[in-house]
Each structure stands twice: as C-alpha cells, then as structure tokens.
Amino acid sequence: MPELPEVEVTRRSFAPSIAGARILSAHLGKPLRWPLGLAPQALVGRRVLAVRRRGKYLLVDLSEGLLLLHLGMSGSLRFAPAEGLPAAGPHDHFDLVTTQGVLRLHDPRRFGAVVYAPQGEEDPVARKLLGKLGMEPLEESFAPAAFYQGLQASRTPIKLLLLGGKLVVGVGNIYASEVLFTAGISPLAPANSIGPRRARRLYEAIRSVLAAAVEQGGTTLKDFSNAYGMPGHFQLQAQVYDREGLPCTRCAAPLRRVLQGQRSTFYCSYCQKL
C-alpha cells in the first residue's frame, strides 16, 4: 500500500497530535518483520517528541531512543483516543498507548516493522536500515546534477534503479511506472543512456508526481487512508499502473505490462522512449 506519499500523508495526519505525549503502555501482537528490540513495557514513561520520515520509514523520536516504523506492503497506522477504540483485531500488531491517544499499527501481511533504536539515528540498528538510503525527492537537497550523476553511474534499467532506493528514496512500484510515463522514458532504458535533458525531465516528474500525491492526501488506488481513516482524494488517477491493455491517455495505444525484477511495470511503448 504505502509509498512515500502515503507514508508522508500518514505522518502529517498524526504527528502534531502525538507530539508531547507520554507513553502509558505498549503492546505487541504477532511478530512483525523484525523484533522490537526491547520489552514494550520499557517504553512506559517516555515522551514522544516528534515524528519524522526517512524514505518509507517513520522515525518516532522519544525522550530516550527512537522507534522506526515501516508499513511494508499492507501496513497502516491509526491514531485515536483510547476511549472508544476497538479492541486490537487479529491484524493489529502494535499499540502505543499515550496520554494523547493510541497509535495502532494494522498490518495483515506483517512485512512491516517496529524497531527500537536506543541511540537514535546513530544507533547501529538505525544505521543498518537507513544508512544506504538515497536522496529525499521532496527535499531541497535533491539536486538535478546529483541525480544525473547517479543515473550516469549505473547501467541498470531505470525502473529498477528508481525502485532500488539507493539513488532516490520513496519511489515504489506504482509511482515508478507513473513517473516514467510522465517523463516519457521507457522503464527498460539503461540509466546511463538517459541524457541530461531527459534526466532533468525525470527529476521534475519525480518531484511533481510525488508532491501532487502528497497534496491530494495519498493516492487511493485500493484502500489507503491516513491515521484518522480519511481516504485520499482520488484525483490522482494512475495513468499507467494496473492498466495493461487499456488505451494510453496520450496516444490511445494499448498499455503494456512487463516484469522487471519479478515485479510488474506498466508503460506505453510509443510515448516512452528507450
């Protein structure tokens, strides 16, 4: 479900509400991708200072240490008052009960994770997860020149390079297809075959597509909603994702699907050049 825009929309929806809260208790459900790394009771009494994002990770700064949250493929967060909150269901695997509400992770497939890093971002645990991440596409630090250099340094097909997250983070399988369609570049094009002009178009496409998705409250392709259960606005219709055989919105040719790294890529073989 969640790519960068969805994670960011989730973050914005509850970060102000939880900031300053004191942790009253914490509860684990079934095992997630990785163990939490400490007994949940040990979190009691700490304060939640802020919620930040790095790539698709949410970083919950505590008065001591840091929680790294990842939503995996099927995860979602809710933040609600303890009163009236339903009992944890079979797919609710983490509850952080605070003085200002309960943060609950719901994740049927359990590819998500909640990991405690005692030393914050400098912690070995955090470094292992965050250390190799690429540039943040919506930050000022995401520079066209650095992006172009990154493309030149790899022969990998551009779709796979974008998905890999080592050059730029947060572009998941849906937005990778969408961004390449917007830029008019074939997903099969070797990254280093993309010249400066097209690299610049791709750079702009990444920024504009992701920023628009955040503005719209996250793309609602299936069932995304923020931490208050509010869905995205549906304005951002996918141009190519999951539209195999349907007409291209620009040239009406049937859109294609190919497998890259065992994952589906959708594109228009006429509008998107190698």
Next chain:
DNA sequence: CTCACGCCCTGCGCGC
C-alpha cells in the same frame, strides 16, 4: 558491483 531469486505473510480476484 549487478542480477535473479527466494522469502517473509495474508487476502483478493479470477478461472474453473
């Protein structure tokens, strides 16, 4: 380094 692949786990939609 890159790549292909397996794997983690559950749910859904499809064809039969």
Next chain:
DNA sequence: TGCGCGCAGGGCGTGA
C-alpha cells in the same frame, strides 16, 4: 458455491 492459483503497493539475504 467452493477451490486452487497467481498476484499484490517492500525489502533483505544469498549466491552466481
């Protein structure tokens, strides 16, 4: 209606 299959928005580890 029920069943089996393929597929799903992520990402890590392994081995070639």
